[in-house]
Amino acid sequence: MVENPPAMGAALASDDGWTMADQPLVPAAVLVSFVQGAQRGILLTKRTAHLKKHAGQVSFPGGRIDPEDLSPEAAALREAQEEVGLDPSLVELAGRLGDYATGTGYRITPILGLLPEGVDLADLRLTPSPDEVESVFALPMSVLLDPDAPQKRRAYYRGRWREFWVWPHPDHYVWGATAAILHHLAERLRGT
DSSP states (O other): OOOOOOOOOTTOEESSSOOOTTSOOEEEEEEEEEEESSSOEEEEEEEOTTOSSSTTOEEOSEEEOOTTOSSHHHHHHHHHHHHHOOOGGGOEEEEEOOOEEOTTSEEEEEEEEEEEETOOGGGGOOOOOTTTEEEEEEEEHHHHTOTTSOEEEEEEETTEEEEEEEEOOSSOOEEHHHHHHHHHHHHHHHTO
């Protein structure tokens, strides 16, 4: 029998309204970085295939908020440096999006960051951690701002139909929490 999803506050979005109700949400933060060179876009990573969780998935740099992190911003910057070698001094923090709950039990705080004006992704000379990140790439701003780009998909998983966003990219499957956060970001940027 499928139960009704738990009630969520207006500030907390989720994949499809379902969370792991029997467990508290684990606080996490991701860095949503705007690449501001000639090829503008949002910095994304593809996780390595050998990871225990979210293997091979596209994500923002980020992860759990550790007890020693002073804020979600500190956690997102630390994780971006660990995962892709992004120097925190290159990131101008620009705010947050609303928290996002995943079906896997995380409460993600998306931290917005601006990378230096006129600097493309290749110019950053990022060094992905081979333990966590297979590749680093950008979703072009033209795709992000195109209201027809994201597609809503459905899949039957663990006894329930679930809906999720998918963003087009020629080399990567961008879906799940990452795609939902991108969708929320795109709506905010377009003023919808």
